[in-house]
Amino acid sequence: MVEVANASAVDGAVVNHLERLVLENARKTKAIYSSTTDGSSGRKRLKLDPASASSDPDVSQKALSLRLHAEYSDVQTLPEAIASKLPAAGARKKKARAAPAEEAPSQSEEQTRKLIEGIPSRSSAGPGGSSALVLSRKPPSSSSSTPANPQRNEPQTGLIRRSDILAQPKPDWHPPWKLMRVISGHLGWVRALAVEPDNKWFASGAGDRTIKIWDLATGNLKLTLTGHISTVRGLAISARHPYMFSCAEDKMVKCWDLETNKVIRHYHGHLSGVYALALHPTLDVLVTGGRDGAARVWDMRTRSNVHVLSGHTGTIADLVCQEGDPQVITGSLDSTVRMWDLAAGKTMGVLTHHKKGVRALATHPSEFTFATGSTGSIKQWKCPEGAFMQNFEGHNAIINTLSVNDNNVMFSGGDNGSMSFWDWKSGHRFQGLDTTAQPGSLDAESGIMSxxxxxxxxxxxxxxxxxxxxxxxxxxxxxxxxxxxxxxxxLARRKF
Incomplete structure (x- = not known):
């Protein structure tokens, strides 16, 4: 009887032990699997319950891993609509992992670098690829596997200059210029000049309100045209029509017929004196600018005002036209240079590098470049984006006029009578001299106006x-x- 009781007690203990094992296994199973699926739809969901976590750390880690995987498995890959818009994302990441030092510059960096010519891209920047001051670190010695400890008095970093900062282009040799002829005849400052396309005569406009035609070979006066009632400030002779255009401080823009020597058209619209005038080389349009700060584009034949190029806040002192974009460039006394989209009549770009009013512009006859001049500053630019190229340093005066010829010689004339001749490629000033005022005139009247x-x-x-x-x-x-x-x-050239 006692043995039967002992046997039943042992069986009860075994049953209790098995029941505890079953319950414990059930709790572990529930902790791992029960909260990762929804019974109704089979959809995986995350249900982290700290109370249901097992005391076994391995089980808890597996349970958490399964739950996180069940929650985020649906979003491991992007939808097709979004992935199609980012085709290069994976390639860019792989490239960044493979060579993080050769990171491609962003579009904004490339555009900024393009606006400052002479700064190469990162990919081309090797030894001597940039003119900036760079930080040089002394590489560790290759003879030992461990880097050598630096000495206390030995500098490990230093500012060094790139080698190409000294690689300046050597200027071409140009013969010096000398005075050939002096022509007298005007009774006022000579403010405008224009040469006829066949190079036989040239026209001059002055403060005596007249336009005079001179023989280029002999310097003899051929004709005097009257019609303006104030100082003549601009002249342009058409290469495709027998027309000459003039503008003056009397707000008038006139078209002269060179066959009859009479005015055949007037262009009305300017609110103040007209200081600059230019003809488009291929289109029958005329561009004028003056004290009202607006450049006006005229149809040569119909006299209609096609565009009013507004944007300057000061007097437009000079403007040029060219065949390629920007087809119109204006310089103003508000210290800015604007490049205009002639088709849209809007500004393409604004150059704000000058500190004083821009009084002179000049485009190269064969290159796609131009120069601007203000007080003590002449700068060279590249079309069409207006990239800064270089400074012409050395002419410290109010620059009234600039001219460039096919031989890469640029002339700049100052308000104090100083003259400078430059090499267009390198910006080297190969000749500088002062003009001589004529007998009977004041020394203050030695300024070069055009x-x-x-x-x-x-x-x-x-x-x-x-x-x-x-x-x-x-x-x-x-x-x-x-x-x-x-x-x-x-040693160094000032860029701005």
Whole structure:
């Protein structure tokens, strides 16, 4: 009887032990699997319950891993609609992982770098690929596997200059220019000059309200045109029509018929004096600008005002037209240069590098470049985006006029009578001199107000404040031996 009781007690203990094992296994199973699925739809969901977590850390880790996987498995890949818009995301990540040091520059960085010519892209920047000051670190010695401890007095970093900052282009040799002829006849400052396309004569406009036609070979006066009632400030002679256009401080823009020597058209619209005028080389349009700060585009034949290019806040002192974009460039006394989209009549870009009013512009006859001049500052730009190229340093005066010929010679004339001749490629000033005021005039009347090269580029015509026109030409007897190039590369060139 006692044995039966002992047997029943042992069986009860075994049953209780098995029941505890079953319950414990059930709790572990529930902790792992029961909360990862929804019984109705079979949809996986996350249900983290700290109270239901097992005391076994391994079981808890597996349960948490399964739950997280069940929750985020639906969003491991992007939807097709979104993935199709990001085709290069994976390639870019792989490229970044493979070579993080050669990260491709962003579009904004490339655009900024493009606006400042001379700064290469990151991919091309090797030793000597940038003109900036860079931080140089001394590499560890390759003879030992562990880097050597630096000495206390030995600098490990230093500022060094890239080698290409000294690699300045050597300027071309140009013969010096000398005075060839002085023409007198005007009774006021000579403010405008224009050369006829066949290079036989040129026109001048002055403060005496007249326009005079001169023989280019002899300097003899051929004709005097009257019609303006104030200082003539701009002249342009058409290469495709027998027309000459003039503008003056009397707000008038006139079209002269060179066959009858009479005015055949007037262009009305300017609210104040008209200071600058230019003809488009291929289109029958005329562009004028003046004190009202607006450049107006006129249809040459119908006299209609096609566009009013507004944006400047000061007087437009000079403007140029060219065949390619930007087809119109204006310089203003508000210290800015604007490039215009002629088709839309809107600004393409604004150059704000000058600190003083921009009084002179000049485009290269064959290159897609142009120059701007203000007080003590002449800058060169590249079209069409207006990328800054270089400074022409050395002419410290109010720059009234700029001219460029096909031989890469640029002339700048100052308000104090100073003259500078430059090499267009390198910006080197190879000749500088002062004009001489004529007898009977004041020294203050030695300013150079206008200039233009003839069609061959061999003669330079200057209109001055002493009421004369001076013609300069290159010295034919000069050679690189008799007039050697005086040029020394500078350590650093100021970019802005």
């Amino acid at each position: 200039s233009v090269f003839d069609r061959s580029g061999s003669r330079l015509i200057c209109g001055e404040a002493d009421k004369t026109i001076k013609i300069w030409k290159a010295d034919e007897d000069a050679t690189p031996e008799t007039h050697p190039l005086e040029w020394k590369p500078t």
